Amino acid sequence: MTTETSTIVTPAPSPAPQFAPTDALGRKVLVQVRDLKKYFPIRRGVLRRTVGHIKAVDGISFDIYQGETLGLVGESGCGKSTAGRSILQLEEPTAGTVKFADRELTEMGRNDIRKTRRHMQMIFQDPYASLNPRMTVGNIISEPLAIHGVGDSAGRKERVQELLRVVGLNPYFVNRYPHEFSGGQRQRIGVARALATNPSFIVADEPISALDVSIQAQVVNMLDDLKQELGLTYLFIAHDLSMVRYISDRVAVMYLGRIVELSSRNEVYDHPLHPYTQALLSAIPVPDPDKEGRRQRIILEGDVPSPANPPSGCRFHPRCAYATDVCRQEDPVFRDLGTAAGPAWWPATMRPATTGEVRN
Amino acid sequence: MAKLLEVTNLTTRFYTEDGIVHAVNGITFDLGEGESMAIVGESGSGKSVAMKSMMGIIPSPPGKVEAGTVIFGDRDLLQLSAAEMRRVRGREMAMIFQDPMTSLNPVLTVGVQMTEALIMHLGMKQEQANERAAELLTMVGLPNAADRLKDYPHQFSGGQRQRIGIAMALSCNPSLLIADEPTTALDVTIQAQIVDLVLRLKQQLGMAIIWITHDLGVIAGMVDKIAVMYSGFIVELAPVRALYKETAHPYTVGLLESLPKIDARRKERLIPIKGLPPDLLREPTYCPFAPRCRYNIERCWEENPPLLPISKDHTSACWRAEEIFNGLRIVDYSKEIAVDAIAALAEAPL
Numbered sequence: 001m002t003t004e005t006s007t008i009v010t011p012a013p014s015p016a017p018q019f020a021p022t023d024a025l026g027r028k029v030l031v032q033v034r035d036l037k038k039y040f041p042i043r044r045g046v047l048r049r050t051v052g053h054i055k056a057v058d059g060i061s062f063d064i065y066q067g068e069t070l071g072l073v074g075e076s077g078c079g080k081s082t083a084g085r086s087i088l089q090l091e092e093p094t095a096g097t098v099k100f101a102d103r104e105l106t107e108m109g110r111n112d113i114r115k116t117r118r119h120m121q122m123i124f125q126d127p128y129a130s131l132n133p134r135m136t137v138g139n140i141i142s143e144p145l146a147i148h149g150v151g152d153s154a155g156r157k158e159r160v161q162e163l164l165r166v167v168g169l170n171p172y173f174v175n176r177y178p179h180e181f182s183g184g185q186r187q188r189i190g191v192a193r194a195l196a197t198n199p200s201f202i203v204a205d206e207p208i209s210a211l212d213v214s215i216q217a218q219v220v221n222m223l224d225d226l227k228q229e230l231g232l233t234y235l236f237i238a239h240d241l242s243m244v245r246y247i248s249d250r251v252a253v254m255y256l257g258r259i260v261e262l263s264s265r266n267e268v269y270d271h272p273l274h275p276y277t278q279a280l281l282s283a284i285p286v287p288d289p290d291k292e293g294r295r296q297r298i299i300l301e302g303d304v305p306s307p308a309n310p311p312s313g314c315r316f317h318p319r320c321a322y323a324t325d326v327c328r329q330e331d332p333v334f335r336d337l338g339t340a341a342g343p344a345w346w347p348a349t350m351r352p353a354t355t356g357e358v359r360n
Numbered sequence: 361m362a363k364l365l366e367v368t369n370l371t372t373r374f375y376t377e378d379g380i381v382h383a384v385n386g387i388t389f390d391l392g393e394g395e396s397m398a399i400v401g402e403s404g405s406g407k408s409v410a411m412k413s414m415m416g417i418i419p420s421p422p423g424k425v426e427a428g429t430v431i432f433g434d435r436d437l438l439q440l441s442a443a444e445m446r447r448v449r450g451r452e453m454a455m456i457f458q459d460p461m462t463s464l465n466p467v468l469t470v471g472v473q474m475t476e477a478l479i480m481h482l483g484m485k486q487e488q489a490n491e492r493a494a495e496l497l498t499m500v501g502l503p504n505a506a507d508r509l510k511d512y513p514h515q516f517s518g519g520q521r522q523r524i525g526i527a528m529a530l531s532c533n534p535s536l537l538i539a540d541e542p543t544t545a546l547d548v549t550i551q552a553q554i555v556d557l558v559l560r561l562k563q564q565l566g567m568a569i570i571w572i573t574h575d576l577g578v579i580a581g582m583v584d585k586i587a588v589m590y591s592g593f594i595v596e597l598a599p600v601r602a603l604y605k606e607t608a609h610p611y612t613v614g615l616l617e618s619l620p621k622i623d624a625r626r627k628e629r630l631i632p633i634k635g636l637p638p639d640l641l642r643e644p645t646y647c648p649f650a651p652r653c654r655y656n657i658e659r660c661w662e663e664n665p666p667l668l669p670i671s672k673d674h675t676s677a678c679w680r681a682e683e684i685f686n687g688l689r690i691v692d693y694s695k696e697i698a699v700d701a702i703a704a705l706a707e708a709p710l
Contacts, residue, residue: 075548159705162704162705165698165704165705166702167697168697182636182637184636212574212637213575213615214402214618215637216618217617217618217619217630217631217632217633218632218633218634218696220630220632221629221630221632221695221696222696222697225696225699226697229697229702230702239547239548240548241548241622242577242620242622243620245620245622246620246629269622281622283548283551283552284548284577285575285580285581286580286581286622287576287616287619287621288580288604289580289600289605292581295581297552297556299549299552299556300553303520
């Protein structure tokens with residue numbers, strides 16, 4: 001990353017992104033990710049020499065349209081959280097570009113990124129670990145405002161109270177500490193903090209995984225309501241496909257650092273093209289004893305291989321029921337299959353092009 | 361079916377600095393030989409504490425099993441001495457845990473840990489125990505089992521560790537297996553593997569199973585009956601089909617409604633249970649679910665409803681159980697956020 005841009009005399013707070021470029025179909029692209037990679041070095045020995053790399057994210061490309069929720073789904077170790085963090089530049093990408101509206105984040109200096117971050121926020125998985133136990137709720141929510149130099153202290157106070165009301169908490173709670181709240185309430189505090197600076201883009205990193213079932217539904221509905229009311233754009237990261245359906249407009253499935261399928265919500269659930277997506281869907285338990293008894297489940301053999309040493313060819317081939325010789329040798333290309341769902345199934349599983357990006 | 365386990369009025373409390381935690385409030389259920397049941401509840405519902413009370417592994421102080429009987433075979437487990445209880449645990453009833461690392465010792469090889477129980481409980485010789493351990497690991501689907509006995513727990517993946525936990529639990533042929541959220545920490549595809557394995561083993565070995573979970577999805581196809589717990593009470597107890605199809609308690613209705621449906625058409629809205637989890641410090645004088653219940657009436661705030669039969673083998677602790685059993689549903693699609701506050705927020709200084 002270069003620092004050349006930081007020499008420019010910067011005006012007061014960074015203005016909100018004015019426009020997002022439109023793609024060929026006239027959709028506004030708020031976030032554009034191209035060939036994004038994030039490798040972590042594996043160090044060994046006394047000299048901590050680098051002996052290899054964990055390829056957490058290994059070349060992913062996609063667009064996030066303004067006003068949509070893109071679900072990013074994968075199992076532990078697939079790189080979905082690292083992808084989210086790399087997009088926000090919380091991790092410096094090893095390669096690739098991320099464009100936010102009209103700005104190239106990967107070419108910005110630290111200061112400019114920090115200023116832009118006011119428009120892109122994050123909601124974290126663990127509402128117990130992501131809130132400082134020694135800060136009051138009021139201070140937790142107003143911290144981003146103070147950091148970005150928004151308003152004076154009276155104005156910030158007023159804004160915090162409104163934020164608490166918006167997420168369904170009593171404004172009277174501002175002087176309480178996180179331990180006085182339940183998991184669901186803490187997650188609401190985390191959401192209020194993310195909303196404080198009026199962002200346009202939010203990365204929600206498994207925001208419901210640590211919550212009880214009845215509370216998960218509350219938080220999913222809250223995020224969806226906020227999106228409608230505030231015109232937000234989300235990257236919603238999850239480890240299974242069940243809840244994602246209720247909030248996403250499009251869904252991307254990740255496996256071992258790569259996106260293996262990306263499509264509209266209904267396409268992914270009704271016509272999954274990639275064998276891994278099919279297995280993920282089939283693994284979701286159905287709360288109905290009659291259906292559950294009749295259902296034929298795809299049970300994948302073995303575990304996810306190490307991202308330090310991914311399998312040759314298609315990364316999914318050791319666990320794939322459809323794998324052939326070509327899958328063991330050739331790395332499948334991520335390509336647009338159009339909207340034709342029927343015949344696309346065949347090349348999606350038997351030929352090198354095992355993945356398809358069905359856009360619509 | 362001969363009775364294997366009869367739990368009556370089991371009551372456990374924790375005496376803490378903040379007050380008395382009413383963790384388990386007089387639960388009663390039974391289980392036949394080879395029968396499988398699930399205990400469903402969210403965090404703080406008392407499901408794990410109830411099982412630990414049965415097995416005599418409640419940390420005391422602060423915990424105390426205050427009342428009840430647990431008849432297992434022909435004796436009351438709550439009356440047994442610590443030494444007698446140790447013989448029952450591991451040999452006649454075994455437990456698998458959410459995080460298999462908690463039941464595996466990280467500095468001992470898997471072989472040492474697996475043969476320990478075989479030597480202690482079954483009096484096997486080391487060599488014989490090694491053989492049996494390899495056999496058990498093969499049975500739970502671990503490849504090259506005999507060679508892997510000398511490996512340490514960290515050399516296995518999460519799913520493999522859970523398989524080892526299951527092999528250890530089954531090593532002495534228990535008549536009852538208690539599974540405490542064994543799949544919660546695992547990825548969905550691995551979860552499917554483990555559920556499949558436990559079902560196969562149950563068929564093969566015929567032990568009874570109590571499966572503790574927060575997820576009504578996982579157990580739909582695998583148990584005979586289900587007890588739903590809330591705030592330390594069993595609020596509904598029913599054969600599996602009746603629980604899903606003839607639900608008779610508002611909390612169970614709420615749990616089912618808030619679950620994502622994978623076969624839902626289009627983008628639907630989830631129906632959450634509003635409000636907060638229960639406060640266990642409160643003396644349970646009225647219905648503990650009333651503050652979150654869309655069906656609550658005056659009586660719910662005056663008397664805590666007892667668990668009463670609604671149809672064959674089906675009981676529910678709700679004053680309006682019959683109406684709900686007969687299909688009464690109140691649906692609340694209200695927003696999760698304060699929409700009027702949005703406008704105020706837009707005007708707040710930024």
